[in-house]
Structure formats: C-alpha cells, structure tokens
Amino acid sequence: MSSNARHVPVMLQRCLDVLAPALLEPGAVVADCTLGLGGHSEALLRAFPEVRLVGLDRDPEALALARERLAPYGDRATLVRAVYDELPAVLGRLGIPRVRGVLFDLGVSSLQLDEPERGFAYARDAPLDMRMDPTAGLSAADVLNTYPPGDLVRVLRTYGEERFARRIVDVVVRERAKEPLRSSARLVELIREALPQAAMRxxxxxxxxxxxxxxxxxxxxxxxxxxAVPAALDALAVGGRIAVLSYHSLEDRLVKQVFAVGAAGTAPPGLPVVPERYQPRLRLLTRGAELPGEEEVAANRRAAPARLRAAERVREALGPWPVRQAAGGGAR
Structure with a gap:
C-alpha cells in the first residue's frame, strides 16, 4: 500500500491555516519534527510553493516511504533520520539558523499501527516490540521481562494512568517466571485475567x-x-509559529505547560513599566486545545483523540527556554 493510501493526516487544514501567516515570507523554512509518512509535509510543500521543508523521523521505513512521497518536490524537502528533540543539531548541520514554522504530530504513526510485526496494536497478535526505531533500544518484551515489579507499576501508572497497574504487574511477574512474555495476544490475555469484570465493561x-x-x-x-518543545521554540524566528498535535492527556498537558510559561509575563508585581526581558515570548493561537470536527472523526477514527495547540513567537529570548524535568522513562 502506498504511503498516500495508508495515511490520512489529522486536522490537516487547521494545521495549514495556523502555520500559514509565518510561511508566506520568501525563503521560509518549516520543520516537520515527526514526519511519519509525510502527509502533513506534502500538504505544506503543495500549499506554500516557496517553502523549504526539513523533515525528521527516527523510523527508517517511514523515512523511506516519505522520501518516495516527497520526491516530486526535489531539494525543497530535506529528510533526516533523527529524533524530534534533535532538531537544533539537525538545523545546525544544515546551516539553518532559524525556522518559520514547526509541526509536531505526536504518538504512533499509521505505518506503525498497520504493520502487525511492529507490535503496537493490541487488537492483533504480534511480537512485543513497539520500538519506533526497530534497530535501537529495548523492546516492550524486554521491559516486561526485565524491569523490577515496582518499575513496571510506575510505568503503567504514570504513562498509562492505569488504576489496576499493581494487579496487572502481579500477573505479568507470575507469567514471566514461567516463561518470557513475547506475544501481544498473550499480554492482552493476562490483562483481561488481572482486571475485575466491571473494569472491562x-x-x-x-x-x-x-x-x-x-x-x-x-x-x-x-x-x-x-x-523537544522548548528546543523547537528556541529554533523559531520571531513571527514563527508552532503547531502540536497530541493524542493523549500526558502529551497535551506537557505542551500546555510549556506554552503557558512562554505566554506569561515574568515581571515582579507593581512595576510601572515592564522591561522587555519580562514580556511574554509567545502568543497563544488556540483557545485551549482544539478538537477535530465530527466529520473528520467519522472519516478517520484515528483523529478522535487529537488535540491541537499552537503558538507564535513574539520576541527574542534573553535566556534559555525553561525545560521541565523529565518524568522518567526509556528512549523514543
């Protein structure tokens, strides 16, 4: 299946509308930090004929398919195998000091969901892998079979907001003592075994x-x-815009917090004139998180959990962008 057929970009027109005012400047560069199969990138290149695009993805298969899809745009599209927090380093190697637009489409891609052997989908039996870069790092099976029980409980509670994390981990630990867990179908069976009947309804x-x-x-x-979000904001020129599509509350909360810090003034109370260094760095472009419309959700069920936040950089920073402390965990 072609990348065009298997991938329907989420909230596409709204992303284009949000970024458009920043991309009309001649020579504008836009960074798609989560390239995937290239649907958003293709639309950006088509809608803004003067724009140059830098696309990042860690998944070599996705990169190959996106490269094929974007080939008609020639050297207007530069695709790089990299994780999205590596944007500053990528731009530095390319000699690009600042960009006018940044797009993040977070979460798992259509390619990864649709290929059973990648192990992302709980509805089909597959090896427990789940690595976005299948050549690097621990697989889901490694995590399940080697993490101490307390760490597994932390992962399920923190990243899955799973109320029954302890019960699930107890069943997993008993199972792995008999033989290592390798199959997604077996994991689903164990979860069903662990949960109370009421929770499954x-x-x-x-x-x-x-x-x-x-x-x-x-x-x-x-x-x-x-x-990645503070790094992308640092890479934005004044007047540049950033759009972030999130798919679960943990991602959306993090983006909301970073944007809120940037959009807030930091002046001590009572100053008659607020110096520039205390002025907000961002102007929020969305009122809260915007949701996809009913028609889009009906046509593409994977759009249902999407939340869009966008902002414009309104001044230079006089210091580094605040970075939250990581919540812990592995390696994307």
Whole structure:
C-alpha cells in the first residue's frame, strides 16, 4: 500500500491555516519534527510553493516511504533520520539558523499501527516490540521481562494512568517466571485475567492503557517531548509559529505547560513599566486545545483523540527556554 493510501493526516487544514501567516515570507523554512509518512509535509510543500521543508523521523521505513512521497518536490524537502528533540543539531548541520514554522504530530504513526510485526496494536497478535526505531533500544518484551515489579507499576501508572497497574504487574511477574512474555495476544490475555469484570465493561479495550504505557516507556516519548518543545521554540524566528498535535492527556498537558510559561509575563508585581526581558515570548493561537470536527472523526477514527495547540513567537529570548524535568522513562 502506498504511503498516500495508508495515511490520512489529522486536522490537516487547521494545521495549514495556523502555520500559514509565518510561511508566506520568501525563503521560509518549516520543520516537520515527526514526519511519519509525510502527509502533513506534502500538504505544506503543495500549499506554500516557496517553502523549504526539513523533515525528521527516527523510523527508517517511514523515512523511506516519505522520501518516495516527497520526491516530486526535489531539494525543497530535506529528510533526516533523527529524533524530534534533535532538531537544533539537525538545523545546525544544515546551516539553518532559524525556522518559520514547526509541526509536531505526536504518538504512533499509521505505518506503525498497520504493520502487525511492529507490535503496537493490541487488537492483533504480534511480537512485543513497539520500538519506533526497530534497530535501537529495548523492546516492550524486554521491559516486561526485565524491569523490577515496582518499575513496571510506575510505568503503567504514570504513562498509562492505569488504576489496576499493581494487579496487572502481579500477573505479568507470575507469567514471566514461567516463561518470557513475547506475544501481544498473550499480554492482552493476562490483562483481561488481572482486571475485575466491571473494569472491562467500560472504557474500550482493557489493554489500551497498558500498551500506551509500554510504548511511551520503550520510546522515551515524554522525556523526549519535554526537551523537544522548548528546543523547537528556541529554533523559531520571531513571527514563527508552532503547531502540536497530541493524542493523549500526558502529551497535551506537557505542551500546555510549556506554552503557558512562554505566554506569561515574568515581571515582579507593581512595576510601572515592564522591561522587555519580562514580556511574554509567545502568543497563544488556540483557545485551549482544539478538537477535530465530527466529520473528520467519522472519516478517520484515528483523529478522535487529537488535540491541537499552537503558538507564535513574539520576541527574542534573553535566556534559555525553561525545560521541565523529565518524568522518567526509556528512549523514543
């Protein structure tokens, strides 16, 4: 299946509208920090014929498919195998001091969900892998089979917001003492065994939260995002814009907090005139998190959990952008 057929970009027109005022300047560069199959990038290159795009992704298969998709745009698209917190280093190597636009489309890509052997989908049996870069780091099976029970409970509670983390981990630990866990189907069975019947009657598939937690841990998604958003804001020129699509509350909360810090003044109370160094660095472009419309969700169910936040950089910073302390966890 072609990358075009398998990938429907989420909230595409709204992302284009939010970024548009910053990309009309001649020679503008936009960074797609989570390239995936290139759907958003293709639309950006088509909508803004003067724009140059830098696309990042750690998944070599996604990069290859995106490269094929964006080939008609020639040297307007530069694609780099990198994790999204590496944007400053990538721009430095390319000799690009600042960009006019940044896009993050977080979470797992259509490619990763649709290929059973990647192990991201709890609805199909597959090896427990879940690595976005299948050549690096621990797999989900490694996490399940080697982490101490207390660390597994932390992962499920923190990244999956799983109320029954202790019960699930107890069952997993008993199982792995007999033989290592390797199959997603077996993990789903164990989760069903661990949860009370009442918990399985609401909230969708009972494995959803555990699989989310393992994916975040395996790929270090939140720890990387905590570095990536401030780094992207630093890379923005004044007048540049950033758009971030999140798919669960942990991501969205982190983006909200970083944007809120940037949009707030830091002047001590009572100053008659506020010096520039205390002025906000960002102007928020969305009122809270924007949601996809009903028609889009009906046409593309994967859009349902999406939350869009956007901001514009309004002044230079006189110091480093605040970076939150990482919540812990693996390696995206």
């Amino acid at each position: 609401t909230g969708g598939n009972p494995a959803k939260r555990t699989f989310q937690a393992l994916r975040i841990e395996v790929n270090g998604e939140l720890a990387i995002l905590e570095r």
